[in-house]
Amino acid sequence: MIYNYNIGIGWASSGVEYAQSYRAKVLRNINKPAKFIFTDMFPRDNLIDMTRNIGFKDEEIIWLYTFFTDYSPEPVTYTLDDLKQSVTKPFTFDREGKTGRMVFRGNNNYFKIYFVNANQDFVHRVEMVSEGCLIRKDYFMSGRIFTEYYAPLDGKAHLYQRRFFNHDGSVAYEEIIDDDVVMYKFKDKLICSKEELIGYMTSKLSLTDQDIIIIDRATGQAQSILENAGAARVGVVIHADHFSEGATNDDNILWNNYYEYTFSMNRHIDFYITATEKQRTLLIEQFEKYLNVSPNVYTIPVGSLSKLRKPEAQRKKHSFITASRLATEKHVDWLVAAVVEAHKDVPDITLDIYGKGGAENDLRTQIEKLNATTYIRLMGQQDLREIYKKYEAYLSASTSEGFGLTLMEAIGSGLPIIGFDVRYGNQTFIDEGKNGYKLPYATGMERGRRQGKMVEAIKRLCLEDDMDAMSRYSYKKAEKYLASEVEKKWKDLVEMK
Template sequence: MGKMRGEMRVINFNIGLGWASSGVEYAQAYREKIFRNLPVEDYYVFLGMTKENMASMAKNIGIPSEKIIWVYNFFSDIALQEAKMNLAQVLLEYGVATEFVMEPRNKDIQVVNNKDRNEYLRVYFKKDLDLVERVELVSHGNLIRKDFYTSTRWMSEFYEPVDKKAKLTLREVYNEDRGIALAEIVNVADENLNTYLLDDRIYFNKAELIAEFVRRLQPTASDVLILDRATDIAEPILLNKEAAKTGFVVHAEHYSKNNTDDEHILWNNYYDYQFTNIDIFDFVITATELQKVKLSEQLEKYNNKIPKIYAIPVGALEQIKPVQERAENHFVTASRLASEKHIDLLVKAVGQVLKDGYDVSFDIYGEGSQRKMLEDLIRSLNVSENVKLLGHQNMASLYSKYGLYLTASKSEGFGLTLMEAVGDGLPIIGLDVPYGNQTFVVEAENGYLIPLSDDDEQVVKQLAGRIEEFLGMNDKTSFHQNSYRLAEAFTVEQLQKKWLDLFEELTNADTI
């Protein structure tokens, strides 16, 4: 990870990355695109363990693998890369001979069975390809080991049977010569207390390992460190950042409204450490101007501090795409299918609109734990012909098909899909909640905001009423045009200016 002359390193810290990534990871992917034409050298650090191929997941979310720094790969000389070995190459490592039986492949899993020795290999392939990502060794019904592959075996996990369950006890990360680059002895009770062996030195917990990791990054005064997540990782980073400028991003509601009064505030647990130690940080980033104002007032009132806070949206629009014709009675939402998103309220509202005689359709994009519940709800309301669950899709070319975006989330720190929707000129109907809805919806100009209520029936009734009001408009052009105008503040060019202003202020602070 070299540094080019004249370029600032911007190192963004996170914990995990997965196939069902949250808005934090997507915000980092947007940031990477924004930084591509800026004079910075940006990296994205992940400090947690994932059992999936990190390079593949980075590619899935849109961050080039060469910009990913993963603590579990960092100490090895094996490059971060996608799977490259086929089954025949991998099986050579296990001495698989003719007595092994190849079971039929089931999607991306194949079992290589040795019935005489009562053991088998369970092989996991890269999706839809013949390249191996992981092999599990099972003996006498017990999981013994998991081996992970790219161009070679780069990591193994060792398990022991405890109370008839496989318990992870040891993790080894390898070099090209199969020497051990990093060993992790697992504390079953608390993985933050795992022990690590690196270069013949023992690190007695995860914080010590992170501290060593940060030291090896060799941060300097020209570097900027950004914490997108900070739980359990902030302190070792701050203690070893040297003269680098350090800040954090607020990705969600930062306090509990119901547990805050005139004298005391209850910060969101994810930000409590940062706000308690606000003096250590050089800057704070919120996604909206509304949250910046609220947070500034609260830090001054409750902490007697006035930190540098910048409002920089976590997403950006590469272009604003005018649409000539659209189906005004065709509605859309894109979201994790999770309880806090309250997609069920939208389904019920659309069901009421259909019951009232309107010819409308509603497409729901996304996956999540509430899919089964939503499927059952759609069937029970007898709206299966009009309301569809369409799973994960690349939304870039889809918004233009629709006439209206619906949301029922009761908390939205920013709302990337809201930004994308207005970028395609969609009006929005949602709840009057901070901060995304209030940023992207101007009442009666490009949509409607419904008062927040604990009475779900009332919310459904008002959602349906506003949808019908929208449908009853003779000319919806002004709503679409107002969304386009609002979107102009969220283009890549506008966000590049905001980031450059931040970097310039941080640089100038050293000369004052």
């Protein structure tokens, strides 16, 4: 079995979760069973809804908190009727969209009910309020999976305990909480930290030399995983730039804090995986120079293409696409500003922005202030596999990509790309002048110069005489990312002894 360790997941997931989702498909295709372990608490949404959303199978998911119960992660099927039948006191009920209220006699006594969606009666959680004070929250899948207990402290509801249940309602274990200090109480064991709980879970997997552990996120859990890995082989996936260039010199290197621990524990790591050959080469050189070791590092793309996608109709002229989490570090606002400037000379230019995230409202405001709503659109989160091919080119303003799944998907649909000349994705997917343009970039680069280079490249691409040649080059470059090629790399790695 291949156990893949992550921490959290959301509706607007990061590249790490999408990389895991791609890996799950690859491992299915080569008949290598895998589990994906999530160790975060998910108080607002049901885990399995979010894992299904990006393509995981339910049976592939392990959640730390249900691992010690007889529940497995599953969709919510507990209904409003189930809840009503469990209530013995008279109440009135009303509902608006995804929330409802059961109001009881007395002074400010009620249940606030959170439904999975606005159209069905499946209950994700219930907050219980007595005399205006939150005292308890129940969480459900097919039944109650855990309960949180609260007490008023300094005018706020203070969480002090969780109980996790089996299907028959018996308590599987408890979590005692005192601010950041937690303790887990089992019938035969007391565990004094969450990291120790993760280690306990790992020990219960009964790992052998036939198993593989892959650590996708190490923070707060890598040590306990390594201590309990037993005879299993352990690998670490490098999802981002692994060091700080500005703080590195001939004598010292500053590792990315997400990877520093697993790098220092290299003698316990059987292999590292980078997404690009450029990063693999650099990582090996740095390990040899600064740590005097030669680790096993393999290049395996974090994604793959099921096929090359060709347009059924003519691509829309001067149409650009970008896709990412709408987060400030993706600098989508730079693209908006550049396209608005290019629009002065290319009046039929368009930019469609796909994705969700915290920067969405700021982007909407920016587009409206620049009077660009007729040619720059926010398109939300969508499955883009059949969408890229409708556009003429792809834009990226990210200044750091460990790989860049959207870049891979873009060339798989024959799109040229404009992006900054930064490690590692743009340097991997863009060959200057052949399928796009790499723009100079340095930290602290003057804004006008940076934007000027972007505008110049956009206009240059719009005037390109042979876009078909650029498209053909992208298709050719994408061939090495076809699923069959990536599957072979994974097969070779997992079968290696």
